[in-house]
Amino acid sequence: MASWVLTAMDLACQKAQRTLFEGVSFSVPAGSWLHIEGGNGCGKTSLLRILCGLSPAAHGQVKWPSFSSSSPSPLSRPDRSVLHYIGHALGLKPDLSACENLCADAQVSGLALSRAQALQALAAQGLQSRAHLPVRVLSQGQRQGVALARLRTSPARLWIL
Numbered sequence: 489m490a491s492w493v494l495t496a497m498d499l500a501c502q503k504a505q506r507t508l509f510e511g512v513s514f515s516v517p518a519g520s521w522l523h524i525e526g527g528n529g530c531g532k533t534s535l536l537r538i539l540c541g542l543s544p545a546a547h548g549q550v551k552w553p554s555f556s557s558s559s560p561s562p563l564s565r566p567d568r569s570v571l572h573y574i575g576h577a578l579g580l581k582p583d584l585s586a587c588e589n590l591c592a593d594a595q596v597s598g599l600a601l602s603r604a605q606a607l608q609a610l611a612a613q614g615l616q617s618r619a620h621l622p623v624r625v626l627s628q629g630q631r632q633g634v635a636l637a638r639l640r641t642s643p644a645r646l647w648i649l
Contacts (some may be wrong), residue, residue, distance in 0.1 A: 494515070496515075496550050497549045498549070499548035501538060501543075501546055508530060510547065512548070513588075522538075523574075533575065540571060540573045570645055571647070578632065579635070582622065582623050583624065584623060586615055586626065586637070590638060590641055591603065599643070613634070
């Protein structure tokens, strides 16, 4: 894996006539991570959505292999095989078990995932004893663990959490 890099250049975000942030620039090379923190309403989730191509930036550009978005429209989005985004809504079906959620997510993504592979991913998150339970009965932390277990079964090279 050569010089794979996520780059944000001079990003700005506005919501309802209010500037949440501006002048945000960074590069994250392969094998690295970037931690974003800030107070409520400062634009953390908005920044993540801009990086994924789910929301437009008021200004600036995001670049990484297979995808480039320029302000103001995210018309093209990253290929899901390259990007895995976990936001506030975890995208889990409450009536399916943790294991069934992983298998269904893989199937929707066009991936082949066996029950054994799903159970292995859940075990790695400490959820082996909960794998058969409907997600609706799991704690919020356990639900987040199921969402993280999806990363273990995903071919995505970029994780935005």
